[in-house]
Amino acid sequence: MSGGRRACRTDGVDKNVWVEFTQLAADYKAVNLGQGFPDFSPPKFIQEAFCKAVCGGPLMHQYTRAFGHPPLVKSLAKFFSRIVGHEIDPLEDVLVTVGAYQALFCAFQALVNEGDEVIIVEPFFDCYQPMVKMAGGKAVYVPLRPVSVASGAILSSGDWVLSAEELASKFTPRTKAVVINTPNNPLGKVYKTEELQMIADLCIKHDVLCISDEVYEWLTYDGAKHVKIASLPGMWERTVTVGSAGKTFSATGWKVGWAISSGQIIKRLKAMHQMSVFDCATAAQEAVAQGFEREYEVFGTPESYFQQLPAMLHLKRNRLASCLESVGLQPIMPQGGYFMIADISSVKVDYNGQTPEDEPYDFRFVKWLIKEKGLATIPVSAFYSPEHSKDFDKYIRFCFVKEDSTLDAAEDILRKFNQ
Numbered sequence: 001m002s003g004g005r006r007a008c009r010t011d012g013v014d015k016n017v018w019v020e021f022t023q024l025a026a027d028y029k030a031v032n033l034g035q036g037f038p039d040f041s042p043p044k045f046i047q048e049a050f051c052k053a054v055c056g057g058p059l060m061h062q063y064t065r066a067f068g069h070p071p072l073v074k075s076l077a078k079f080f081s082r083i084v085g086h087e088i089d090p091l092e093d094v095l096v097t098v099g100a101y102q103a104l105f106c107a108f109q110a111l112v113n114e115g116d117e118v119i120i121v122e123p124f125f126d127c128y129q130p131m132v133k134m135a136g137g138k139a140v141y142v143p144l145r146p147v148s149v150a151s152g153a154i155l156s157s158g159d160w161v162l163s164a165e166e167l168a169s170k171f172t173p174r175t176k177a178v179v180i181n182t183p184n185n186p187l188g189k190v191y192k193t194e195e196l197q198m199i200a201d202l203c204i205k206h207d208v209l210c211i212s213d214e215v216y217e218w219l220t221y222d223g224a225k226h227v228k229i230a231s232l233p234g235m236w237e238r239t240v241t242v243g244s245a246g247k248t249f250s251a252t253g254w255k256v257g258w259a260i261s262s263g264q265i266i267k268r269l270k271a272m273h274q275m276s277v278f279d280c281a282t283a284a285q286e287a288v289a290q291g292f293e294r295e296y297e298v299f300g301t302p303e304s305y306f307q308q309l310p311a312m313l314h315l316k317r318n319r320l321a322s323c324l325e326s327v328g329l330q331p332i333m334p335q336g337g338y339f340m341i342a343d344i345s346s347v348k349v350d351y352n353g354q355t356p357e358d359e360p361y362d363f364r365f366v367k368w369l370i371k372e373k374g375l376a377t378i379p380v381s382a383f384y385s386p387e388h389s390k391d392f393d394k395y396i397r398f399c400f401v402k403e404d405s406t407l408d409a410a411e412d413i414l415r416k417f418n419q
Contacts, residue, residue, distance in 0.1 A: 009133070009134045009136075010134070012130075012133070013130035013133060013134060016126075017126060017378065017379070017382040018035065018126075021034055021366065021370070021376065021378060021379075022034065022035055024367065024370050024371075024376070025370055025376035028370050028371055028374060028376075029374070030370045030374045030375055030376040031374060031375050031376065031406060031409045031410050031413060032376045032399075032406070033375065033376060033377055033398045033399050033400070033402065033406070033410050034376035034377050034378045034397075034399065035376075035378075035399065036185065036252075036338045036339065036399050036401070037246075037252045037253075037399075037401070038250045038252070038401045038402070039402050039403050039406055040250070040402075040403050041250075042249050042250045042251040043249065043250070043305050043308075045290075045291065045294055045305075046249045046251060046287060046288075046290075046291045046305075049286070049287040049288075049290035049291055050254075050283060050284065050287035052287075052290075053282075053283040053284075053286035053287045053290075054283050056283075056286065059282070060282055060283045060286060061282065061283070062282065063279050063282070064279065064280075064282040064285060065279075066270075066273070066274055066278055066279050067091075067094075067095050067096065067270050067273065067274075068090075068094055068095060068096030068258070068280075068285070069096065069280075069282060069285035069286060069289065070090075071285075071286060071289035071290075072096055072256075072285040072286070072288055072289040072292075073090040073091065073094045073096060074090045074289075075288075075289045075292035075293055075296070076088075076090070076094050076096075076243075076258055076260065076292060077089065077090035077093065077094055078090075078292075078296060079292050079295070079296050080241075080260060083228060083231070084228055084230050084231045084236065084241075084260075085231050086230075086231075086236045088260060089263060092263035092266065092267075093260060093261060093262060093263050093266055094258060094259075094260050094266065095258060095259045095260075095266050095269050095270055095273055096256065096257070096258050096280055096285060097256075097257045097258060097259060097273060097277075097280065098255050098256075098257070098277050098280055099244060099246060099252075099255040099256065099257040100213065100215045100242050100243065100244040100246075100247075100257035100258075101127060101257065102257065102273070102276070102277060103240075103242045103243075103257045103258060103259040103269075104127060104128070104131060104211070104213065104242055105127075105131055105272075105276075106259065106269040106272040106273050106276070107211050107240045107242070107259060107269060108128075108131040108132055108134070108135045108137070108211075109131075109134075109135050109272045110268035110269045110271065110272045111176065111177060111209060111211075111240075111265070111268060111269075112132060112135040112136065112137040112176055112177065113135075113136065113137070113176070114136035114137075115136065115137070115138070115174060116135075116136075116137045116138070116174060116175075116176035116177075117137065117138050117139075117140050117172060117174045117175045117176060118132045118137045118138070118139055118140065118175075118176055118177045118178075118179060119140045119141075119142060119167070119170050119171070119175060119177070119178045119179070120132070120139050120140070120141055120142075120178075120179045120385075121141075121142055121143075121144060121162060121167075121178070121179065121180050121181070122141050122142065122143040122144065122383065122384050122385060122388055122392075123143070123144070123184065123185075123186055123187055123380065123383035123384055123392070124179065124181060124383055124384075125181055125185050125213065125383070126382055126383055128179050129385065137176065138174075139385065140170050140175075141384075141385040141387065141388060142162065142163075142166050142167050142170050143384070143388050143391070143392070144160040144161060144162050144184075144187065144189060145160065145161065145163065146159055146160050146332075147159050147160075147161055155330070155331075155332045155333065156332065156333045156334075156335060157184070157187045157188040157189040157190070157332055157333065157334045157335050157336075158189065158190070158192075158224070158335055159332075160187055160189055160332075161195075162195060162198075162199075164198050167198070167199070167202060168202055171202060171206045171208070175206060175208050176208065176209060177208060177209040177210065177211055178199060178202070178203060178208060178209070178210050178211070179210075179211045179212075179213070180196075180199060180210065180211075180212050180213070180229065181212075181213040181214075182196075182212070182213075182214060182226065182229075182336075183214075183216040183217070183219060183220060183224075183226065183334070183335065183336025183337040184336075184337065185215075185216065185337055185338070185339055185383075186339045186341050186378070186380055186383050186397040187332065187334065187339075187341060188332070188333075188334020188335055188336050188337045188339055188340060188341075189334075189335060189336070190220050190224040190225070190226055190335040190336040191227070191229075192227075193227050193232075196227055196229045196232060197232060199229065200229055200232045200233075200234065200235050203235070203238055204234045204235075204238070207238075208238070209238050209239070209240065209265075210229055210235065210238060210239045210240070211239075211240045211242065212228070212229050212230065212239055212240065212241050212242065213242045214226070214228065214241055214242060214243055215242065215243060215244035215246075215247040215248075215257075216247055216336055216337040216338065217243065217248075218247075218248060218306040218309060218310060219247075219309065219310050219313060219336050219337055219338065220310060220335060220336040221310060221313075221314045221317060221334070221335055221336060222314075222333075222335060224335035224336055226336065228241060229241075230260070230261075236261075236262060237262045237264070237265075238265075239261060240259050240260075240261045240265060240269070241259070241260045241261065242257065242258070242259055243257060243258050243259075243260070244256075244257045244258075245257065245258075245284075245288040245291070247338075248291075248306075249288065249291050249305065250309065250401075254281075254284040254287075254288070255280075255281075255284070256280060256281075256284050256285055256288050291305075313338070313400065313401060316400045316401070316402070316404075316407060317333075317334065317340060317400050319400075319407060319411075320340055320398060320400045320407065320410075321333060321340065323410075323411045323414055323415075324340075324342050324398070324414070326414075326415075327414045327415065327417045328346055328347065329342040329343065329344060329346075329347065329414075330342060330343035330346070331343075332395075338399050338400065338401040339397050339398065339399055339400070340397070340398050340400060341380050341395045341396065341397050341398075342395065342396060342398065343394055343395055344362065344365055344394055344395065344396055345394040347365070347417075349364075349365060349368055351364060351368055360379065360381045360389060360390070360393045361381075361393045361394060362379035362380055362381050362393045362394065362395060362396055363379045363381070363382075363393075365379070365396060366378065366379045366396055369396075373413050373416075373417070374413060375410055375413045375414070377396045377397055377398050378396065378397040378399075379393070379396055379397075380392055380393070380395035380396060380397050381393040381395075383397075398410075
C-alpha cells in the first residue's frame with residue numbers, strides 16, 4: 001500500500017505474538033498452555049446473574065450509560081472505596097471499558113502527547129509499547145532483574161526486583177507516566193508496599209502519572225498481598241488503576257473492564273472512550289454488578305470467589321511447578337496471576353533446520369514444542385523491549401488456569417520430554 005493510503009501510527013504494530021502462536025497451536029491441535037484464559041466455566045452465581053440480566057426486560061438489550069452501566073459503576077465505587085481508602089465517585093471516577101485492554105488504550109490515548117516518554121517496567125504485557133507508540137509517545141524500559149539466590153533454591157517471582165537507581169535514571173523532563181503490572185504477567189511478581197512506595201516517591205517528585213494494570217489483583221499465593229499503588233499517600237490523584245471482570249470472575253469473553261482514577265483524569269479517558277466504542281454491552285455489565293454486590297457481602301469469608309479462585313489455582317500452580325522440575329525445567333514460582341515462566345536453557349534441542357536461526361531462542365523453542373511435542377506455550381522475550389529481549393530469551397511462559405484434564409495432557413507431554 002502506498003504511503004498516502006495508510007496512517008504511519010500502525011507501522012510496526014501489526015505483528016502480534018498472540019495471533020501468531022494461537023494460530024500455530026490451533027493448526028497443530030496442541031494442548032494450549034499458551035493463552036491466558038480459563039478453560040473452565042465461571043462460578044454459578046455469575047452465570048446466573050448473566051442469564052437473569054438477559055431475561056431482565058427490554059432495557060437489558062439496549063444502550064446503557066456510555067461511561068458505565070449505573071449499577072456497575074456504583075458497585076465498583078462502593079467495593080473499591082474501602083480498599084483504596086478514598087471515597088470513589090461512581091459517576092466521575094470510574095469508566096467501564098471493553099475489557100482492560102480498552103481501558104489501557106484510552107489511558108495512553110488520553111494522557112500521552114507526541115514526544116512524551118512513558119517508562120514501562122519489564123517484563124510487560126505486550127500491548128503497552130504499541131499503544132504508547134500509537135499515541136505518539138516514546139517507550140522507555142527498565143527491567144525487573146533476578147537477584148541471585150542460594151544454589152539449588154527455587155527462584156520465586158519475588159526474587160526479581162526493580163533497581164531504584166535504574167528506575168530513577170529513566171526520568172527526564174519529558175516523562176509523562178510509569179506503567180506497572182501487579183501481579184505481573186508473565187512473571188507473577190506481586191509488588192511489595194515498599195517497592196510501590198519507591199515508584200510512588202519518584203512519580204510524586206517528578207509530577208508523573210502511574211498507570212497500574214491490576215487485572216490479576218485477586219490471584220495471589222503464599223501469603224503475598226496485592227497492594228494498590230493508588231492507596232499510597234499522594235497517589236490517588238495521579239494513578240489510573242485498570243481492572244478486569246474477565247480475570248476477576250473467570251469470564252474473559254465478556255470483555256468488561258474499567259479504569260478508576262480522579263475525576264480530572266477519568267474525564268480525559270471518557271472522551272477517548274466516547275470517540276471509539278461509546279458504550280459497552282449492557283447485560284454483561286449488569287451481571288458483573290451483581291457479582292460485585294455478592295462479593296461485597298461475603299468479602300473475606302470462605303464463600304468469596306476472591307478466596308476460592310486463588311485457593312484452586314494455588315494447587316494447579318504447585319502441580320505445574322513440580323512437573324516442570326521433574327523434567328529438568330527450572331520454574332520461577334509466581335506469587336500471583338495465571339502464569340509461570342520456566343528457564344529452558346538446560347534443554348538441548350535439535351531443530352533440524354525447522355526454525356529460522358535468526359529467530360530468538362525462545363521463539364524457536366516454542367515453535368518446536370508446538371510442532372514436535374503438541375504443547376503450546378509463549379516465548380517470554382515477547383514481553384521485553386528489543387534492547388533487553390536477548391537477556392531474557394531463555395524462558396517460556398506456561399498458563400496454569402486450566403482444567404485438570406488439560407494439565408494432565410500437558411504433564412503427559414512433558415514427562416515424555418526426556419525419553
